[in-house]
Amino acid sequence: MTINEALPLAVLASSLLPGLVIFILPEAWIGTRTTLNLFGAVAKLALIAVLLAGVQAGEDYGVRYAVLPGLDLAFKADALGLLFITLSAILWLFTTLYAIGYLEGAPHRSRFFGFFSLCVTATMGIAMAANLFTFFVFYELLTLATFPLVVHRGTAKAMRGGTIYLAYTLGGGALLLTGIVWLHHLLGHSEFAHGGVAAALDVQQYWQLKIIFLLLIAGVGVKAALVPLHGWLPQAMVAPAPVSALLHAVAVVKAGAFGIVRIVYEVYGAEFAQSLDLLTPLVVAAAVTIVWGSLRALFQDDLKKRLAYSTVSQVSYIALGVSLFGPIGTIGGLVHLVHQGIMKITLFFCAGNYAETLGIHKVSELGGAGRRMPLTTLAFSIAALGMMGAPLTAGAVSKAWLIDGAQAAGKEWAIWVLWTSSLLNAAYFLPILWRAWFGKRPEAWPQEHIPARSWRETWWLLLLPPLVTAAATLAAGIFADSPISPLAWAKLIAEREYSRATPLSTSTF
Amino acid sequence: MIDPLAWLILLPLAWATLAFLLGPGRGAWLGIGGLAGQLWLAVGLAQKVGAGGRAIGHSVGGWGAPLGIDLAADGLSTAMLLLTQIVALPLAIYARAYFKADDPAGLYFWPLTGFLLAGLNALFLSADLFNLYVTLELVGLAAVGLVSAGGGAQQIAAALRYLFATLIGSGAYLLGVALIYGAYGTVSIGTLLPLITAEAPRLVWIAGGLMVLGLMLKTALFPFHFWLPPAHGGAPAPVSALLSALVVKASFYLILRLWLGPFAALADTAASLTALLGAAAILWGSYRAIRVQRLKMLIAYSTVAQLGYLFLIFPLLSGAGALQAGVMQAFAHGLAKAAMFAAAGVLIKATGQDRVDGLAGAAERLPLTLFAFGLAGVTLMGLPPSAGFLAKWQLIEAALAQGQWLIVAVVLAGGLLAAVYVFRVLRQAFLLAPASRDIWPVPRTLEWTAFALAAMSVLLGLRGLELMQLLRAGGAA
Numbered sequence: 013m014t015i016n017e018a019l020p021l022a023v024l025a026s027s028l029l030p031g032l033v034i035f036i037l038p039e040a041w042i043g044t045r046t047t048l049n050l051f052g053a054v055a056k057l058a059l060i061a062v063l064l065a066g067v068q069a070g071e072d073y074g075v076r077y078a079v080l081p082g083l084d085l086a087f088k089a090d091a092l093g094l095l096f097i098t099l100s101a102i103l104w105l106f107t108t109l110y111a112i113g114y115l116e117g118a119p120h121r122s123r124f125f126g127f128f129s130l131c132v133t134a135t136m137g138i139a140m141a142a143n144l145f146t147f148f149v150f151y152e153l154l155t156l157a158t159f160p161l162v163v164h165r166g167t168a169k170a171m172r173g174g175t176i177y178l179a180y181t182l183g184g185g186a187l188l189l190t191g192i193v194w195l196h197h198l199l200g201h202s203e204f205a206h207g208g209v210a211a212a213l214d215v216q217q218y219w220q221l222k223i224i225f226l227l228l229i230a231g232v233g234v235k236a237a238l239v240p241l242h243g244w245l246p247q248a249m250v251a252p253a254p255v256s257a258l259l260h261a262v263a264v265v266k267a268g269a270f271g272i273v274r275i276v277y278e279v280y281g282a283e284f285a286q287s288l289d290l291l292t293p294l295v296v297a298a299a300v301t302i303v304w305g306s307l308r309a310l311f312q313d314d315l316k317k318r319l320a321y322s323t324v325s326q327v328s329y330i331a332l333g334v335s336l337f338g339p340i341g342t343i344g345g346l347v348h349l350v351h352q353g354i355m356k357i358t359l360f361f362c363a364g365n366y367a368e369t370l371g372i373h374k375v376s377e378l379g380g381a382g383r384r385m386p387l388t389t390l391a392f393s394i395a396a397l398g399m400m401g402a403p404l405t406a407g408a409v410s411k412a413w414l415i416d417g418a419q420a421a422g423k424e425w426a427i428w429v430l431w432t433s434s435l436l437n438a439a440y441f442l443p444i445l446w447r448a449w450f451g452k453r454p455e456a457w458p459q460e461h462i463p464a465r466s467w468r469e470t471w472w473l474l475l476l477p478p479l480v481t482a483a484a485t486l487a488a489g490i491f492a493d494s495p496i497s498p499l500a501w502a503k504l505i506a507e508r509e510y511s512r513a514t515p516l517s518t519s520t521f
Numbered sequence: 522m523i524d525p526l527a528w529l530i531l532l533p534l535a536w537a538t539l540a541f542l543l544g545p546g547r548g549a550w551l552g553i554g555g556l557a558g559q560l561w562l563a564v565g566l567a568q569k570v571g572a573g574g575r576a577i578g579h580s581v582g583g584w585g586a587p588l589g590i591d592l593a594a595d596g597l598s599t600a601m602l603l604l605t606q607i608v609a610l611p612l613a614i615y616a617r618a619y620f621k622a623d624d625p626a627g628l629y630f631w632p633l634t635g636f637l638l639a640g641l642n643a644l645f646l647s648a649d650l651f652n653l654y655v656t657l658e659l660v661g662l663a664a665v666g667l668v669s670a671g672g673g674a675q676q677i678a679a680a681l682r683y684l685f686a687t688l689i690g691s692g693a694y695l696l697g698v699a700l701i702y703g704a705y706g707t708v709s710i711g712t713l714l715p716l717i718t719a720e721a722p723r724l725v726w727i728a729g730g731l732m733v734l735g736l737m738l739k740t741a742l743f744p745f746h747f748w749l750p751p752a753h754g755g756a757p758a759p760v761s762a763l764l765s766a767l768v769v770k771a772s773f774y775l776i777l778r779l780w781l782g783p784f785a786a787l788a789d790t791a792a793s794l795t796a797l798l799g800a801a802a803i804l805w806g807s808y809r810a811i812r813v814q815r816l817k818m819l820i821a822y823s824t825v826a827q828l829g830y831l832f833l834i835f836p837l838l839s840g841a842g843a844l845q846a847g848v849m850q851a852f853a854h855g856l857a858k859a860a861m862f863a864a865a866g867v868l869i870k871a872t873g874q875d876r877v878d879g880l881a882g883a884a885e886r887l888p889l890t891l892f893a894f895g896l897a898g899v900t901l902m903g904l905p906p907s908a909g910f911l912a913k914w915q916l917i918e919a920a921l922a923q924g925q926w927l928i929v930a931v932v933l934a935g936g937l938l939a940a941v942y943v944f945r946v947l948r949q950a951f952l953l954a955p956a957s958r959d960i961w962p963v964p965r966t967l968e969w970t971a972f973a974l975a976a977m978s979v980l981l982g983l984r985g986l987e988l989m990q991l992l993r994a995g996g997a998a
Contacts, residue, residue, distance in 0.1 A: 035892075080845075080911060080985045123888070145914075149905040156904065166953045174948075182940050185904075186933045193917045 017075040019063060020087040020140050023097065024133055026056040027104070031129025037122050046112055049125055053105040056136075060101050063089050068504070074142060082200070085149065086142035091505045092277075092346075095498070096139040096270050099350045103262045103357050104132045106477040110361055111254035113473025114368060124164055128258070130157035135263045138270060144192045144202035144279065147271065151188065151235075154267055155181040161255040162248050173250035180234050180244035188231025191224045195279070198224075204274055206509060208281020218288060221280075225290050228275050236268025236331065237324045239301040246312075246320045253364025256316060260323045261357035269330040269349060276334050277342075277509055286337045294335040299429045301328035306436035313374050315363050318440060319356070325433060326352045326399065333414050336426065339506045341417025344410055346505055350498040351398070351406035354484050358395035361478035362388050369470040371459025375444055380453025385469040389448045391482035396441040398485045401434050406488035409499055525562040525569075526579040526592045529602060529642045532559055537635020546624070548631035549617040555635070556613050559642070560606040563599075567991055570599045576995030578648075591648040591709070595995025598645040600848050600988060601774050605641050607977070608766045608859045609634075611970045615863050616759035618966040619870075626670050626757045633670070634763065637663035644771050650698045650708040653775060657694065661687035661739070664768050667760045668752050679751035686738055686748040690772070693735030700728035713783040721787065729784045733791070736779075739772035742795075742832055743802035746825045750809075754821040758866025761817060765824045766859035770851050773831050777847065780835065792836040799832030800931040807938035811945065815875045816865050819942055820858070823901060826935065827854045830916065833928050837919045845989055846915035852988065853908035853978055857900035860974035864894040867967045871960050877945055884950030886960045889968045891950045896975035898943035900982070903936040908981035 030052035037045050063073060067089065076086035089097070111128065115121050134157050137150030155178070163174035195210070196202045198217060203209060210221055234241045248259060259265065276285055276294070285291050305325025312318035329352065333345020365388045366372040366381060382389040398405035411430060418426035462470050469475070492499045536555035540548025570577055576595035584590070594602070613634070620627025640659035647653045665687060669680030702708055704725050705716050717725060741749035749769070753761045780788045806826030810819045830850050837843035867890045869875050872883050884891040896907075903913035913932055920928035981988070 035888075078986050079983060080915070081989055083914070085983070149910075152904045152910075153906070156899065160951065163948070163951045166951045171948060171952065174951075175944075178940065178944060182902075182937060186937060189914075190917070190929065190933060193914060194921055197918055197921045 013075070016066075016071065016073050019059060019073050020075055020089050023056060023059050023063070023089070023140070024087075024136050026052050026059060027129045027136065028133040031126050031133060034122055034129060035126035039119070039122055042121075045122065045125060049108050049112070049129070050105075052129065053101070053108055056101045057105065060094070060098055064094055064098065067091055067094055076142065083145055084143065085146050086203070087137075087140040087146065088142040088204075089140050091501065091508060092273065093139040093141075095346060095350065095501055095505065096266065097136060099266075099353050099498075100132060100135045100139065100262050103258075103353060103481070106480060107254050107258050107262070107357070109473055110257070110364070110477040111252075113471050114252065114254050114364060116471070120164065123160065127157050127160045131161065131258065131263055133157075135267060138267045141274075142204055144195065144204070147274065148185075148189060148192055151232075151267060151271065152185050154235075154263060155185060158255075158259065158264060161258075162251045164252055164255065165250065167250075170250045173247040176247040177244045180241065184231045184234025184241065186231075187227050191227030191231060194220070194227070195224050202279075204278035206278065208277070208279055208284050210280045211284040222288060222290065225275070225280065225285070225288070228279070229272065229294060232268045232271030232275065233297075234268065235264050236272060236327055237265055237301070237305075238268075238297055238328060238331065239304045239324070242301070242305070242324045245324055246317050249314070249316045249320050253316075253360055253367065256320075257357045257360035257364070260320070260360060261353040265323060265327045266349060266353060269327050272331050273334050273346070273349075282337060282342075282509070291335045291337055295332060295423065295426065298328040298331035298335060299426060301325065302332065302429055302433045303436070306433050306440070309440045310436065312440075313376055315366065315373060315375050315378070315444075316360070318375060318444075319359050319363060322359075322399065322437070322440070323356055325437075326356065329410065329414060329430075332426065332429075333417055336414075336417045336421045336423060338417060338421045339510045340413060340420045342506045342509065343499070343502045344413030344415075344417045346502040347413060347499050348410035350502075351410045351485075351488055354406060354481050354488060355395040355398045358391055358478050358481040358485060359399075361474075361481065362392035362395070365470055365474050365478065368474060369460070369462045370457040371461065372457065375447065377454070377458055378444060378447045379451030380448075381451075382449035383453065384457075384464065387469060387475055387479060389445075391478040392448070393445050394482040394485055396445060398489070400437040400441060404486060404489050406485045406492075406498075409489055409492045413499075523562070524579055525566040526577065526594055526646055527581065529559060529562050529566070530592075530639055530646065532562070533635045533639040533642065537632045537639065540631035540635060541629075545628040546620070546622060549613075552631045552635060553610070553613045553617065556606065556610040556638075559638070560610050563602045563606040566594060567599050567603050570594055570596060570994045571987065571991040574994050590652060591711075592646040593648040594646055596992040597774070597777070597844070597848065597995075599994070600991055601645045601770065601851070602642060603991075604770070604852055604855050605638065605645070605767055608855050608974070609638055609763065611974050612759050612762050612766075612859055612863070615762075615866075615967055615970040618964040618970075619757070619759050619866060626672065629666065629670055630759070633663050633666045637667065637763065637768070641767060641771055645774065648710050650701065650710065650713075654691065654695050654698055657691050657739070657772070657775070660768060660771055661691060664764055667763070668756045670757070670760070672755065675751075676755045679748075679755045682748045683752040686745070690735040690739035693731045693738070697728040697730075697732035697735070700724055700731070704728070710778070710782050717783050717786055719786045726787060729779070729787050730791075732779065733776055733784070736772045736776045737798075740769050740776065740828060740831075741825060742798050742828060743805055743825065744798070746802065746806070746828075749825055750818055750821040753824060754815065754818040758817075758862050758869070761821070762859040762862035762866075765821065765862060766855040769824070769828060770855060773828070773851070777844075780838065781844070788835070788838075792838070795832050795835040796928065799829040799835075800927070802826060802829030802832070803931055803935040804938070807935060807942065810942040811938065814877060816868065816877050816880070816946065817862070817875060819877060819946070820861050820865055823861075823939070823942060824854075824858055826939070827858065827901060830854075830912070830932070830935065833916060833931065834919070836925060837916075837923055837928070840919055840923050842915050842919040842922070845992055846912055846919055848992055849908060849915055849985060849988070850912035852981060853900050853912050856974055856978035856981070857897040857907075857909065860893055860897040860971050860978060861901070863967065863971035863974060864890045864897065867963050867971060868894075870967070871963045873959065873961060877949070880946065880949040881952040883960060887963070887968065889972055891947070893968070893972040893975040895943075895947055895950075896972075896979050898939075898947060900975075900978040902939045902943055903932075906982040907979045908985065909978070911982050911985050
């Protein structure tokens with residue numbers, strides 16, 4: 013096995029192995045567990061740094077082996093996969109730190125961190141899958157690994173949320189599987205390739221390809237929370253804050269969105285999908301989701317629920333960008349995959365801080381929280397402004413590229429959707445900020461767990477992660493033009509996607 | 522040179538007899554040692570058959586057919602032999618720890634299990650219809666003995682019901698064999714193969730119908746499943762595991778053997794009906810598993826459902842991949858169901874009761890067992906990575922290739938229904954435990970063997986290549 017084959021496997025192993033060891037660690041071995049967690053997260057980052065440098069230089073990283081005759085478990089670390097991997101690995105490190113602080117003294121931590129690591133492993137597998145079969149294996153593994161996290165608290169409410177989550181995701185998985193096997197049957201394989209593979213089929217089979225597209229998108233659309241498949245997301249809010257952060261920013265919804273990207277670009281190919289009229293329904297679904305999610309968010313008093321509906325809306329920016337036919341929209345969608353992750357994880361960290369420190373769960377209870385917890389509220393404000401697309405934040409970059417992409421694709425109505433969404437974002441975020449900074453402080457907080465000590469408004473493990481990700485939100489906005497920004501990487505991917513001749517164009521000429 | 526074909530039958534007979542002579546409750550180590558030897562023989566045989574790519578034969582005592590007894594191992598039978606030994610060895614280790622020295626349920630476990638395995642191995646190796654009948658009876662009687670062992674009135678009732686079902690099943694089979702012998706004057710499968718055609722006399726059709734119906738009764742295909750849940754749900758855990766994982770597969774194997782072999786010309790007519798019954802089994806078995814209160818009944822009804830998948834392959838057998846899907850499903854279910862019954866045995870021993878909703882809190886003390894149950898559940902749901910998933914994939918692909926959309930829908934629905942009953946149990950692991958809860962200590966061996974079986978069912982999902990290559994041997998595929 014060469015080093016280029018071993019690296020993708022090492023990326024998987026760097027979270028899988030610590031996870032398996034953590035399962036069997038006794039509950040009280042906190043030090044060992046923490047060390048393992050952090051060692052895994054840092055080792056993964058180091059491996060990814062090597063991959064990033066290599067892929068930029070044009071190296072190919074991949075490995076495959078046969079599970080059944082004609083059916084391979086195959087991995088490749090390409091530019092698109094690395095975008096998702098890098099985001100997940102960085103946010104995993106900070107979520108782990110946060111979770112260590114958040115779960116201090118709580119029961120079942122070995123179980124929690126074990127499944128947490130499995131969840132990240134599944135995300136890595138999804139990102140590096142080189143064919144739909146492998147993608148599906150890890151996509152379902154992600155469902156199984158996140159269920160114990162969602163129901164972690166074991167209350168009746170958690171169980172209900174978990175059951176709904178399972179019903180949606182397993183149902184979506186069944187649709188996805190049907191689509192994948194059907195495609196595999198038609199093509200004889202299910203590999204991903206630049207420019208797509210589906211165009212190789214006969215014209216008589218195009219109607220089947222359309223149904224398959226519907227099945228595949230519905231399957232990944234459940235996790236990407238496309239309306240009307242989004243019902244599980246607000247219910248899954250019963251999970252502990254680090255899990256919500258992970259579900260919303262990194263793992264689950266992004267797995268769905270990433271699936272859409274792979275299916276559109278590397279299974280069908282943007283041009284071929286466009287020629288089959290498949291992108292227009294997708295762009296409409298994304299637009300409906302964007303507006304509907306924002307509208308629903310307006311009416312939620314529960315802070316995490318409001319954030320959840322905000323996720324429903326924001327993740328569809330990615331789908332929108334991807335299905336706007338053209339490189340500029342692609343860049344906007346891909347860069348939002350990263351930007352939304354950074355901003356949303358900040359918001360969930362902060363929501364968790366309010367809940368853990370002061371017992372605040374509702375928007376209406378937030379009055380004066382800004383003066384009690386200025387740093388948390390500052391981070392929250394930056395991320396919220398970013399979501400609205402305020403200048404100097406990551407959100408502004410995504411939005412600018414998406415609007416340009418809509419313009420370039422001749423879909424002016426999509427620009428209106430984006431502006432409407434921005435207005436709605438402001439309508440549900442600004443009251444939170446107003447209340448937190450300028451609202452009247454109550455006599456007593458609902459349930460103050462952690463007392464303030466000088467400038468430390470809460471425990472430092474809870475405070476550090478949101479501050480770092482908030483800073484990243486600003487950095488991704490201000491330094492968007494630097495060569496190491498997410499934007500630069502998204503441009504690299506779009507360049508490689510659109511510069512290559514697709515099978516369709518080669519066969520027609 | 523040891524001939525694996527003969528020794529795979531002689532070895533279990535030998536240790537069963539010895540265990541019987543040693544007296545009640547003894548012979549555990551004999552059994553484990555013997556099974557280790559059998560596993561070694563089966564693996565060696567699989568390598569030989571897989572590498573040679575064709576069937577291996579053996580004439581007992583040097584007398585070939587038509588006078589003597591012929592044994593033959595092709596890809597399909599070798600695969601079933603392999604499954605039998607792989608499942609039985611961990612279960613034997615499990616059983617040794619499960620039965621306490623004076624446990625009345627374990628008094629005759631070792632001799633009966635030995636005879637059961639000898640019967641199973643002989644069944645997979647036999648090449649003529651009458652010998653198959655003899656092995657079928659041996660398996661059936663040993664299984665009834667195991668179910669009734671040391672039981673109360675309810676268990677005896679279940680065993681009697683099982684006995685009637687198995688006797689009627691093998692009786693119908695024997696009648697069919699007699700008719701065939703009357704028509705052709707031979708019972709050797711190889712000789713019959715070219716003789717039976719679609720123009721065969723009505724009598725042969727009746728014979729074939731009788732044989733297949735009898736075997737379906739023994740496989741507990743819906744609506745003949747009535748005897749299975751009480752028998753499998755009432756027996757001690759290691760026995761339930763052996764029966765659900767292996768014994769019902771034996772009669773399925775025989776149907777498959779007849780269907781692909783002598784009755785191939787007659788089979789087309791009944792294929793759709795068989796698949797329809799299989800679909801009904803999946804839906805009805807899953808529905809019952811979702812509703813029942815007792816843990817072992819849940820698992821037993823899950824067996825009814827999972828056996829349904831095996832029968833979905835019959836309309837697809839003319840195309841590629843269906844046989845592979847069936848054998849993969851047999852492996853997936855065999856390993857996972859053995860693991861699940863083993864895990865259930867641990868849970869029942871530890872909590873002292875058998876209700877699904879009485880398990881809350883047990884997970885905290887027995888995480889490994891719950892994990893084993895979960896992994897086995899993943900296989901039964903057909904989620905990746907597991908052998909169950911590969912079976913599901915192959916089945917859907919074979920069905921798509923022939924445009925059998927109904928089968929695709931049933932397979933997918935079956936997976937979702939399985940998720941409902943599996944998570945009925947798994948959710949107990951996450952519920953807050955009641956404050957006062959007695960958990961009796963359980964030997965670690967029990968937990969680890971259950972886990973090993975479950976892990977195998979998952980790991981096979983990452984490497985099914987060798988098994989599929991084995992199936993190609995001997996023209997079975």
